[in-house]
Amino acid sequence: MSFDQQCRHGGVVLSLCSMILLGVVSTCDLQAAHGVIRNQSPGGDIPPGMSCQDECPGLGTRNNDLKQVVSPVSNPCSDMPLKLLLERWGATVNFPERQCPLWVMLTPTHSVVVPRQDCCLLERQSRDVIQQKLRCECTSFFIFCWSRSCLPAGEPIKWESVDHWVSLPCLGSGAAVDCGGGTP
């Protein structure tokens, strides 16, 4: 699945896609993270009775798109937020900052097991869920920060792993059976 396709999934208030659009994280910065996301390793044996070696178990896969969760706390980007006290009138004015979260947690695209007729499980892989810390750099300052870059800080760390399953049509079911439901 391409990154564009992953972006179309969207839906999260501050999705990574919108972060990119808003300049929170640049696309090239993400490529490094994607290298980590795509790291995968064999995840162990398939439980008995589920594999393609067995009688057709009726198990396929459903694709879960890339998912990102961001910290509720933002980076203290230079000179944001700005708070002005106009003393003469006792008025306080806040300039809400554009967000650059402290970190983003990325769950890679992976397929989970679902009941699906004429399908079996061929392989199980392990994919890393990573947490990437972010730092903020103001790129255009005038009274406050008008634009900024939100960049990866340090190496991503593994938070947990998720299983990614690969499914196939059972022997004799015909190649037309879609067992992955869009699995990459």
Added chain:
Amino acid sequence: MSRLQSSKSRLVILISLPIFLMLVSLVVPINWQRGNADTSDLDRQYEKVVAPLDGQKEVKTGSEFPQKVDAVGTESEAARLDQSVEAGDPTISSLRIGPWTEPLRRLIEKGKYSSEVAAELTAIFECQPGIGDQLMQLLVEGQGSLLERRALLVALGTALSMDPAPPELWLDRRGVLEWAIELWIEGFEDFKQLDRWLWKSRGVDGLLAFAFVDEFLSDPDQYPPDSGKRSRWRKAVIEGLKAEAEDEVPSWLKQWTLEWTESEDPEFRRIALGVMGKVYSKSAADDRRHLRERILRQDLQWQLEAGKELLIHTEKDHFVTVIDDWADFFIRQEYRGSEMLSAFHRARDIPLGPILNRRGGGPESQAYRMWVLFGALGGRDEAGLYPTEWMTTLEETVRSDQARAVRFLALRLCAMGWKDRSNADFQELVRRAELDPVQENHVWSLLPTS
């Protein structure tokens, strides 16, 4: 307020401003920035502005007026702006000269290196009566360097946000506010960051929201689906309606939120979606139950979006109630998103222990405990620390929860917030967690010092 009334407001501004300026220029000493300009120059410049204002569309097409952009806040746009700062000479001004010229120049000089510009803004607000309207006018004229236009926007946004405002700041604050939001919705470049101030401004209310709804209904083609203009229009409507629920929810807003939740028009359902979090958070138990029933009659994707909206707006007083009502739904949908972390972050004053153990410590509530623990990840502050009670609860969970998966998750959370505490203490905690060797290695890798 209808478009007609809105136009009337603008007409009042336009008629009154030239007279006003003439009077002010007689009594207020003007600091000329670059030599003197005779009044005929000023009049000619002013005519350029007044002429197209009969129809707003004409204003937007004039080359001297702000350029329209497709999206707000994109990186490319920001980069383009930055390039224009470098390319243009910010010292050369084509801004119309007036009593604002010198204080605006001082704001620009200070603002290049400092955020402490309250004194400079105060000087602008005092340079002439009705300066709020004048700032709007100058910004619409689209003259001046980028820094001048940014300074004008900061001053205008600040003026709109001030509460209380200086007594002579505005001639027609309401008219200016409505006009500014219209230009923001249209996507004009010089107004694109106005939303930094808009939604906290007095006057963004239900009346304004319905004025924009009226405009939409009178000509929906002006707001193409999925366009930036449509989404900005929707944002303005939602923010106006939400402002009505600041203290308590008026009955008309409850009723309309319920009705729009089931509207056949997807646009009204989207508006209901944007409002319901605030309405739910501020409503009594019966009203929350009604709204929840309506939400659960919608398709699954919409239910999930509604659930996220509830989390975004849940205040800490209602946090436990929302968790009670919605945790099972979120667990079924395998939802663990940013909105959940934000809700937990806002509830940092509430003890975590009673929430975590609300459904007991047995296997039947393991999924609930896992879900709450994931939410607790949002409890860290800027320094990466949890509230004291939360850390104590997490450590206690590591030591005593029946389920290894729960202990493992709690220990990972502890590792993330361990900061400067001793490795020996963490070693002891890891030992008490009784994890397998792979899990133990993993939690050590999460310690900030690793």
